[in-house]
Amino acid sequence: MSSLSPPAKKLWWNEPIHKSELLWISLVFVWGMVMTFMMPYWHVVGKQNLGTETYGTTPKAFQAATQAFVDQYDTGRTEGPKNFPVVAPPEGGDVYLMARLWDWWPIVELKKGATYRFHLSSLDWQHGFSLQPANINVQVVPNYEHVFSLTPNAAGEFSVICNEYCGIGHHLMIGKILVVD
Amino acid sequence: MSNNIFRTCPDTGLKFHGPAETLMKVNAVAAVVFLLVGGFYGLLVGLTRWQAVHLLEASDFYMVLTLHGINVLIFWMIFFEIAVLYFCSSVLLGCRLATPKWAWVGFALMVIGAVMNNVIVLQGSSSVMMTSYVPMEAHPLFYLSLILFAVGALIGCFVFFGTLVIAKAEKTYEGSVPLVTFGAITAAVIAVFTIVSGAIVLLPTFLWSVGLVGEIDVLAYRLIWWAFGHSSQQINVAAHVSVWYAIVAILFGAKPLSEKVSRTAFLMYILFLQLASVHHLLVDPGVSSNFKMFNTSYAMYLAVMASMVHGLTVPGSMEAAQRARGHTAGLFTWLRKAPWGNPTFSGMFISLVGFGFLGGITGVVMGAEQINILVHNTLYVPGHFHATVVLGSTMAFMALTYWLVPILFRREIVMKGLAKWQPYIFGLGMSGVALFLMGAGTLGVPRRHWDIGFAGTGGMTHEFPAAAYTMLALNGLSVILAVAGGAAFCVIIVGSLLFGKKLGDQPMAEPCIVAPVTDEEYNANGGSAYAIPGTIVLAMIFFASFALYYFINWKYLAETWGIG
Known part of the structure; x- marks a missing residue:
């Protein structure tokens, strides 16, 4: 058998x-x-445990919060082809990063070794926050504000690539996080 | 067509019910057609991914990627699995198929859904990928086509269950169902769970796309979609493990080492495997760490344990059968003396090794809550599932097909020389695809991404290491090899159906099934056949690779930024 x-x-x-x-x-x-x-x-x-703090939000409310963040900590400098503002929050401060078709806004400048509270949300479709070459990947969804902390351990220019398919401009969606010593 | 026409296969002695036989044939043929279509799309994807070739324009790439995923991951798999379900119920139990008319309705719905889906995506307005994440919107017919297909598949599952009931009532077998049928039952139970989840998520999405529902919650969609999306791959696992057991029984006359262990392992799939769907939500907002840890460990890795048990008992039962039949020398004579030139065996063994080493280990590692941060949505993910679904399931289904065609269609396999090499070509190509995609993913390359050179951004760019480009080029070459192997399979099978030498009612020159090993054979030499030292050595190599790779990834994780 x-x-x-x-x-x-x-x-x-x-x-x-x-x-x-x-x-x-x-x-x-x-x-x-x-x-x-x-x-x-x-x-x-371990030092790598993605926080799960989450709030309901709306695209409008999140955009307003991000705008307020940019207004408060704007360095006056701009970067990239679209002249996005470079924003330098204080050590330990909050960072608002907004995903939309097909940008990450604004450009953020951080200090190596300092810890920041990141607020992430999308204004439209789903996006993927992929910080390279640090290789940190977080799902970004509309109507939810995800709050977690990041502590850069190296200085330099880091890219934020979108790694959730978001339509025809998906491969154009790239932003920057600058880390200074 | 009368519902009680049977023929007895002159080669295997199995009883084939006329309507069941026809239904198995049409489902298997449909499967191969969608494999061919989906495989062709895969070639285009691979050649676009290869940055130096970059074959398709962006819009075509995203459209073709959507088509590739749905055709091979859903249509090829499910059509073939319906054929497997009918085989495991009607044929293995020697029973008439329940309500063949309903089975035809199910088949028709699946064909309509599958064709409709291809047509609607090819029109360009539904390049939403297989996941069709809201609030990105596809054409309403996109969702409807998947719903029709799912309803058809659900009918197929119930025909299968109905057949089991009839077999029991009409006492066409004695005692418990065969292990292979038991495995098919687990696949069908998981399929029902999967399809119901699919209905729960796709019906409202369809209504939303036509304006009858206001808004779909994004996180709820992701949670329920993955109960459908990941579970559908668990059907494949349960089905291909059943196919492994079937093939070692066919080629070596093997019985399971112990029925209790193998069946319990299948049962654990039903209980724990679906929890793994939460793997896809590990870096989502709104889901607690406790929820993530419980589910992604499949409640303490009990489903992983089940797969690892099958990983031992399948080659173990083969070793025991081979030893009982006299291949007792050394550690690996039983394996060396296996029919490596028979694509049914080589395909099955490549599936076993590829699924375990490349697919299984990587899946469990990246499913750890924190390690997932490193790989979520990178090319590592497609790399992993090309190892599980293609190298594992597709390769196993191909292997079984070589055996089924002469039995079912009474035609000889044509181009036997090519058939002998086909599993190796396909297996090597697909192993390359899995490894190089995972390699690129480890370097951070995003999945579903047309251009990692960021040429169109007007100056803002990211420089991936040169190794990433090399990986994508090697992936392109592997894709070509794999598609050549896949095309060879389709040509051989279709060629055999059309031009294979007719076998009629006469048995084949070479027997295609080995007589079951008897208890006397197993128990000769004091039952030493049950000692399976060769398999244990292989299992230990597997375990060492697993543990090493697991801890390497924790080390990688520790090197990145602090995340809290």
Whole structure:
């Protein structure tokens, strides 16, 4: 009787389990426990745990909040082909970053080693915040304001690429985060 | 057509019910057609991704990418799985198929849905990708086509369940259903869950697209869509694992090491596998960490355990059967003496190894709550699922098809020389696709992205490392190889159906199924066949790779910015 036929012994659940199977099941079970443990463990000791603080918002309200943020901390400098304002919030301050078809607005200047509270939302469709080359990827959705903290550990120019498909201009959607020493 | 016409296969002794046989044929043929169509779109995607070639314009690229995903990930898979379900119920239980008329209605709905979907996406207004994330809007017929297809597939599932009921009532088998049928039942149960989730999310979205519903909550859409989107891939897993068991039974006469372990592992798929849908929400707002951790560990990795158990017991049962039949020398004689020139075997074994090493490990690693931050929506994700769905499921289905065609259509396979090489060509190409996409994803390359050179942005750009471009070029070459292998499969199968030598009622010259290994054979030499040292060594290599790769990724994670 093979796997294509009914089991030869009707009471197959009384058959013993083979040693090799038992060995493997035990090993895999322990491994599953290790992996289960790793996630909460990292919440305790790790420095990379994406916050889940979320607020309901509207495109209008979020745009207004971002505008207020830009007005308050505008450096007067602009960058890029669209002359977006470069905004430098104080250390430990809030950062508003707005995703829309097909921009990240504004350009933010941060200090290495300082921690900032990021507020992310979209004015229209879903977008993907992909910070490169740091390789931090966060989903951005409309009507929800996602708040989490980021602490740059290197200085330089970082790109914010959109990695959630958002229509025909998706590949044009790129922004910058500048980190200074 | 009368509903009680049976023929007994002269090669396998299996009883084929006339209407069931026809339905299996049409579903399998439809599957291969959509594989061909979807594979062709995949070629265009790969050649556009290759930055130096950059074949398609942006709008065409996004349209073709939408078509590629839906055709292969949904249409090819589900059509084939319906054929597998009918085989595992009607044929393996020697029972008439329940309500063939309804099965035809289901098939017709699936064909209409699939064709309609291709037509509507090709018109250009529905390039929304397979996920069709709201509030991006597709043509209403886009959602309707998927709903029709899903309803058709659901009917297929109920025909399958109905057949099980009939088989039980008419006592066409004794005791419990065969393990392979048991696996198919888990696939069908998961399919019902999947399709109901699909209905819950797509019906309101359809109504929204025609203006009858005001707004769809984006996070709710994502949560429910993935209960549909990810679970549909779990149908594939349960189905292809059943196919693995079927193939080792066909080629080696193997029985499971123990029924209890293999069946419990299948049952754990039903209980825990769907939770994995939450993998897709790990960097979403609005979902708590506890919710993420519980679900993405499939409640403590119990479904991963199930897959790893199958990963041991499939080759393990093959080793035991081979040892019982005399291939007892050393660790790996049983494997070396396997029919490597038979595409049914080589395809199955490539599927097993590819699914485990490339697809399984990477899926579990990137499904850890925090590690997901590194790879979400990068090319790593398509890399991973090309290993699970294509190298795993598609390769296994191809392997089974080589065996099914002569049995079902009574035609010999044509171009046997090419068929011998086909799994290796396809397997090598697709392994390349999986590895190079994952490599590019590790370097941060986004998925579903037309141009990582950012040529059209007017000066704002990001310089990906040169290695990323190399990865995409190597991916392009791998795509060509894989598509050549896939095309070879379609040519061989269609060629066999049209021009293969007719077999009639006479058995084939070479037997195509091995007699089941008997208890006496297993128990000879003190039952030493059940000791499976070769498989244990392979399993330990797998385990070591898994653990190493898992902790390497935590190390990568620790090197990036602080995230809180």
